[in-house]
Amino acid sequence: xxxxxxxxxxxxxxxxxxxxxxxxxxxxxxxxxxxxxxxxxxxxxxxxxxxxxxxxxxxxxxxxxxxxxxxxxxxxxxxxxxxxxxxxxxxxxxxxxxxxxxxxxxxxxxxxxxxxxxxxxxxxxxxxxxxxxxxxxxxxxxxxxxxxxxxxxxxxxxxxxxxxxxxxxxxxxxxxxxxxxxxxxxxxxxxxxxxxxxxxxxxxxxxxxxxxxxxxxxxxxxxxxxxxxxxxxxxxxxxxxxxxxxxxxxxxxxxxxxxxxxxxxxxxxxxxxxxx
Amino acid sequence: xxxxxxxxxxxxxxxxxxxxxxxxxxxxxxxxxxxxxxxxxxxxxxxxxxxxxxxxxxxxxxxxxxxxxxxxxxxxxxxxxxxxxxxxxxxxxxxxxxxxxxxxxxxxxxxxxxxxxxxxxxxxxxxxxxxxxxxxxxxxxxxxxxxxxxxxxxxxxxxxxxxxxxxxxxxxxxxxxxxxxxxxxxxxxxxxxxxxxxxxxxxxxxxxxxxxxxxxxxxxxxxxxxxxxxxxxxxxxxxxxxxxxxxxxxxxxxxxxxxxxxxxxxxxxxxxxxxxxxxxxxxxxxxxxxxxxxxxxxxxxxxxxxxxxxxxxxxxxxxxxxxxxxxxxxxxxxxxxxxxxxxxxxxxxxxxxxxxxxxxxxxxxxxxxxxxxxxxxxxxxxxxxxxxxxxx
Numbered sequence: 001x002x003x004x005x006x007x008x009x010x011x012x013x014x015x016x017x018x019x020x021x022x023x024x025x026x027x028x029x030x031x032x033x034x035x036x037x038x039x040x041x042x043x044x045x046x047x048x049x050x051x052x053x054x055x056x057x058x059x060x061x062x063x064x065x066x067x068x069x070x071x072x073x074x075x076x077x078x079x080x081x082x083x084x085x086x087x088x089x090x091x092x093x094x095x096x097x098x099x100x101x102x103x104x105x106x107x108x109x110x111x112x113x114x115x116x117x118x119x120x121x122x123x124x125x126x127x128x129x130x131x132x133x134x135x136x137x138x139x140x141x142x143x144x145x146x147x148x149x150x151x152x153x154x155x156x157x158x159x160x161x162x163x164x165x166x167x168x169x170x171x172x173x174x175x176x177x178x179x180x181x182x183x184x185x186x187x188x189x190x191x192x193x194x195x196x197x198x199x200x201x202x203x204x205x206x207x208x209x210x211x212x213x214x215x216x217x218x219x220x221x222x223x224x225x226x227x228x229x230x231x232x233x234x235x236x237x238x239x240x241x242x243x244x245x246x247x248x249x250x251x252x253x254x255x256x257x258x259x260x261x262x263x264x265x266x267x268x269x270x271x272x273x274x275x276x
Numbered sequence: 277x278x279x280x281x282x283x284x285x286x287x288x289x290x291x292x293x294x295x296x297x298x299x300x301x302x303x304x305x306x307x308x309x310x311x312x313x314x315x316x317x318x319x320x321x322x323x324x325x326x327x328x329x330x331x332x333x334x335x336x337x338x339x340x341x342x343x344x345x346x347x348x349x350x351x352x353x354x355x356x357x358x359x360x361x362x363x364x365x366x367x368x369x370x371x372x373x374x375x376x377x378x379x380x381x382x383x384x385x386x387x388x389x390x391x392x393x394x395x396x397x398x399x400x401x402x403x404x405x406x407x408x409x410x411x412x413x414x415x416x417x418x419x420x421x422x423x424x425x426x427x428x429x430x431x432x433x434x435x436x437x438x439x440x441x442x443x444x445x446x447x448x449x450x451x452x453x454x455x456x457x458x459x460x461x462x463x464x465x466x467x468x469x470x471x472x473x474x475x476x477x478x479x480x481x482x483x484x485x486x487x488x489x490x491x492x493x494x495x496x497x498x499x500x501x502x503x504x505x506x507x508x509x510x511x512x513x514x515x516x517x518x519x520x521x522x523x524x525x526x527x528x529x530x531x532x533x534x535x536x537x538x539x540x541x542x543x544x545x546x547x548x549x550x551x552x553x554x555x556x557x558x559x560x561x562x563x564x565x566x567x568x569x570x571x572x573x574x575x576x577x578x579x580x581x582x583x584x585x586x587x588x589x590x591x592x593x594x595x596x597x598x599x600x601x602x603x604x605x606x607x608x609x610x611x612x613x614x615x616x617x618x619x620x621x622x623x624x625x626x627x628x629x630x631x632x633x634x635x636x637x638x639x640x641x642x643x644x645x646x647x648x649x650x651x652x653x654x655x656x657x658x659x660x661x662x663x664x665x666x667x668x
Contacts, residue, residue, distance in 0.1 A: 168329050169362035172433075173376040173423065174350040183375075187366045 033244035040240045054245035058230075064246060066218040067226030072253065074136055074222060075204040078143040082200045083193060085144070086151025091181065091189075093152060094159035095167075112149035120213045127214055134220045142210055147200040154199060158192025159185070194261045201257060205250070223250045278340035278430040278463060279305045280326060285335035287321050287487075295321040297487040298335065306461045308454075310478035312468055313510070314619035318487040319467045320435055326465060327433050328352050339430060350379075355424035359436040361416045363408040363423075369395075370404040373422040380427070394426040397456070414445045421456070431463040438473065450476060469619075471511050475499070483507050485612070503664055505657040506612035508559050509624050514597065514632075515616075516655070517565075518608035518625040521558040523547055528656065530558050531602040532582040535651055539666065543656055546665040552658040556665065557608045557625070559655035562597070565631035567639055568646040579651040587628070589641045596633040598645070612662050 032040060033054050035047045042048070058064045092098065093105060123142060124133070132138035162185060170180035186193070208224040215221045221229075227246045230239040280303040287296040296318040303309045311319040324330040326337060328349035337345050344352050355376070363372050373394055377387045395401050398418045408416055417437060424432055437453070438446045454477055457464050468474055474481045475495040483490040483498065483506070491503040495511075502508035508516050521528040523544060527536040535558060537543055547554070568581045584600035591597075608625035617624045631647055639645040656665040 163360060163362065165358050165360050165362040166364060168327075168349075169356070169358060169364075169423075170375075171329065171349040172327060172354070172356040174379040174427075176348075176350065179379060184364055 029244045029247050032240060033248050035241060037237065037241055040238075054241035055249070058242050058246050058249070063218060063221075063229070064223070064226050064249075067221050067223045068250070070136070070218075070220055071205060071223040071250070074139045074143065074220075075201050077136070078140050078147060078204040079197050079201040081140070082144045082147040082151050083197045086148055086155050086196055086200075087186070087189070087193060089148070090152045090155030091159055091185065094156040095164070108149040108152050111145060112153075116146065116209055120209065123210070124213055133214060134216045136220055138214050139211060139220060139222070142214070143204045143207065147203050150203065151196045151200055154196045155189065155192050158189050158195075162188050198258060198261060202254060205254060279303060279307075280431060280463060280465065281336075281338040282322070282326070283336040283338065285322070285325060285337055286333050287318070287325060287330065288333040295487050296325070299484075299487075299489050301482055301489070301492065303463060303465065306463055308457050308464045308466065308477060308479045310466045310468060310474040310481045311484060312471060312474040312481055313484035313490075314615065315469060316486075317484040319469075319484050321487075322484070323356075323433050323435055323465060323467045326431075327354060327356050353429050354431045354433055355427065355429040356433040356435065357420045357424050357437045359439055361408075361420040361437075361440075363416055363419055365408050368405050368407055369400060369411070369419050369422075372408065372419055373400075373404075373426050376423060376427045390426050391422075394422045397425065398422050413441050414449060417441060417449055421453070425456070425460060425462075428460075429462070431465065432457070434464065434466045436468055437466075439468070439470070453477065472513060475511065481511075483510060485615070501664075501667055502559075502655065503667065504612070505557055505559070505610055505662040505664075506616065508655055508657065508664075509613055509616045512561060514562050514630045515620075515622060515624055516559045516561050517629040518610075518613060519558040519560070519602065519629075520608045520659075521556045521656070523552070523554045523556055528556060528558055532584075532649070533580060535580065535649075535654060537651060537654070537656070537666070543665045546663075547658060550658050550661050550663045550665070552665070553660065555659035557610060557613075557657040557659055557662075559657060560629075560649055561653065562630045562632040564650045564653040565629075565633075566648050566650075567633050567637035568648040569638065570634050570636055571648045575650070576648065579649050581646050581648045583644050584629075584631075584647050585644050586639055586641055589639065591635070594635060596635055596637055596639070598631045598633050598637075598639060598647075600629055600631065600645075600647075601627050602629060610657075610659060610662055 028045070031045060031047055034050050034052070035042075036049055036051045036053060039047065039049060089104070089108075093101065119142075127133040127138045132141070166184055166188070167180050170184045171177070175183065206224065207222070208228065211222040211225045212228065215225060223246070227243055227250075230242050230246070280301075282299050282301040284298045284300060285296060286294065286298050288294050299318075299322060301309070311322055313319050321330060325332050328344070328347060332345050336343055339352060339354070364375065367375065370391055373391045374387050377390060382390075391404075392401075395404055398421055400415070400418055400422060403411060403415060403419075408419065411419065417440075420437070434453075438449055441449060450473060453466075466473075466477060475498075478495060480492060481495055481498055482492045485506050491498060491507045493501075498507055498511045502511065505518070509518070519530045519532065521530040521535070524534070527534045527540060547556070568576075584598075584602070586598050586600050588599040589596055590599075607627065610625065613625040616622075617626075633639060654666075657663065658665055
C-alpha cells in the first residue's frame with residue numbers, strides 16, 4: 001500500500017468512527033421510539049417488536065401538537081427578525097466605520113457570553129409585569145436578543161468575504177446605497193444569511209431553559225418543554241418511548257429546514273466577481 | 277461627454293496623512309488623460325475622488341463646469357472600470373451590462389438594444405448568457421468595459437484595468453481601449469503604474485509622486501523634457517542613466533569626463549535660481565549613447581566620447597543594449613531615484629549604465645569600447661531639489 005492509500009485508509013477509519021459516535025445515540029432514540037413500553041429496557045439495538053404506539057400516544061392530546069405549532073411559529077418569527085436585524089448590523093460592522101462600533105461588537109459578545117440562567121428570574125418578573133408571560137412575544141423577544149450576536153458574528157464574516165469593489169461598482173453604476181445593498185450585496189451574502197437563519201432557528205427550536213421558565217400553558221409552551229412535561233401512563237412508568245418518539249418528531253423540521261436551504265449554502269458563490 | 281477640472285483638490289485622512297496635495301488638472305472634453313506614478317503616489321485616490329467614492333477634503337472638482345464635490349457617485353454620471361473588474365457574480369454578462377440601465381428604469385426593449393450594441397462593440401455577443409465565473413480574464417475585462425460604455429456616461433474612469441491580464445493580452449486590450457476611446461470620444465481618466473501604458477495610451481500624462489503633481493504633458497514632452505529627476509527616471513524604458521556631476525565654468529565634471537554644454541550659462545543661472553550647491557545629476561537616455569565608430573564627424577562635434585568596459589551585451593535585433601560600468605563609488609544619489617529604484621526593482625543612479633547602440637555596432641562583450649554621447653540631449657538636474665536645470 002502506498003503512502004496516499006494508507007493515509008486514505010486512516011482517514012476513512014477516522015471518519016467512520018466520528019460518524020458512528022454521532023449517529024449511534026440518534027439511531028438509539030429512533031429504535032426506542034418504535035419499542036413497546038415493555039421492551040424499552042431489553043437492551044437490543046434493533047427492536048424485537050415494532051410499534052407505532054409511542055407516536056400515536058404523543059398526538060393523543062392536543063398538548064404536543066399545540067407545542068409543535070408554538071415552536072414552529074416562535075422559531076420562524078425569531079429567525080426572520082433576527083436575520084433581518086443581524087444582516088443590517090453585520091453589514092455595518094463589516095463595512096462601515098462609525099462611532100461606537102467597538103461598543104456594539106463588545107455588547108454583542110457580552111450578550112453571547114452572559115449566562116442565560118442568571119437572567120431567567122429577572123426576565124420572568126419583567127414579563128409578568130408587562131403581560132408578556134406565557135405569550136409568543138414573551139419568547140420571541142429574548143430569543144432575538146440571544147440569537148442576534150450569533151447572527152451578527154456569522155454574517156459579518158460572510159460580508160467581509162464579499163469584495164468591497166462590487167459595492168463601489170454598483171454605486172458607480174447609479175445605485176443608491178440601499179439598491180447596492182439589496183441588488184448586489186445581499187444576494188451574494190445569501191449563503192451567509194441562510195447559514196445564520198439555520199443557526200438561529202436551531203437555537204430557538206432547541207431552547208428549553210427560557211421556554212420552561214417563561215411559559216405555562218398550551219398558549220406558548222414549546223415542544224422541548226412539552227417533552228419535559230411528559231408523564232407515563234401510570235406514575236410507575238417512565239415515558240421513555242413517548243420522549244423518544246417526540247424527539248424524533250421535533251428533529252424532522254430541522255432536517256427539512258436544512259435540506260430545503262442546503263442548495264443555497266454553496267461555497268464560491270462570489271467566484272468570478274474579481275480576478276480569481 | 278464633458279470636461280473635468282480638478283482645482284487644488286486635496287485629500288487628507290483623519291490621521292493627518294495627506295494622500296493628494298493640491299492637485300490641479302484640467303481635462304478637456306474627449307481627452308484621454310493618464311494618471312501615473314509608483315504605488316502610493318495618490319493616483320487611485322485622485323481617481324476615487326473624481327468618481328465620488330472618496331470625499332474631497334478641500335479644493336473643487338468640476339464636471340462640465342459644475343461643482344460636484346458633494347454629489348454622490350450615481351449623480352455624477354461617470355462610469356468606472358475597476359482593477360478587479362468588480363463584475364456581479366450572481367448576474368449573467370447580459371445582466372451585468374444591463375445593470376446601470378435597469379437602475380435608470382429604462383424600458384426593457386431599449387435596454388436590450390443598448391446591451392446588444394455594447395456587446396457587439398466589445399465582441400461579447402456569444403457570452404451574454406454566461407456568468408462571470410465562466411469567462412477568461414480578457415472577457416471579464418471586456419464585460420467591465422461594456423458596463424461602462426452601455427450608458428454613454430460623461431466620462432470613463434479606469435483604475436489599472438489591465439494589470440490583472442497577462443502580458444500578451446495586456447498589449448492587445450491596450451490597443452482595444454485606445455481604439456474604443458477614440459471611437460466613442462468620451463473623456464477618459466486612466467490610472468496606471470506602468471509608464472509604458474501611460475506613454476502609449478494617453479493624450480496627456482500626469483505624473484504623480486507622494487500626492488504631488490510632478491509634471492503634466494504629452495508623452496513626448498515628458499520624455500524629451502522632464503521637469504525633474506523623478507519624471508526623468510520614471511518615464512522611459514530602459515530608464516535614463518544618471519551620473520553624479522558638479523557644475524563648473526567649463527561644464528559639468530562627471531565620471532565620464534567634463535560635459536561641455538552650449539547653454540551652460542542658462543544652466544548656471546537656473547542653478548542659482550533653485551539654490552543649487554553645484555552638485556547635479558546628469559541624465560543621459562540610453563539611445564543618446566552610441567558606438568563612437570558609427571558616429572559621423574558632424575554629429576561628433578555635438579558631444580564627446582569616453583571609454584567604457586562593456587559588461588553585458590543584449591541584442592534585440594533592432595538595437596543592441598550595452599551595459600557598462602563607470603567605476604564604483606560614483607553613485608548618483610537622490611531621494612527620487614531611491615524611491616523609483618525601490619518601486620521598480622531596478623537600480624537607478626547606480627554605477628551600471630545602459631547604452632542603446634545601433635545593430636551595426638561591432639562592440640564586443642568584455643572589451644573596452646569608445647562610446648559617444650550627444651551633449652545637446654543631456655539632461656541636468658539639481659541634486660538636492662531634483663529640478664531640471666536644462667528645460668527647453
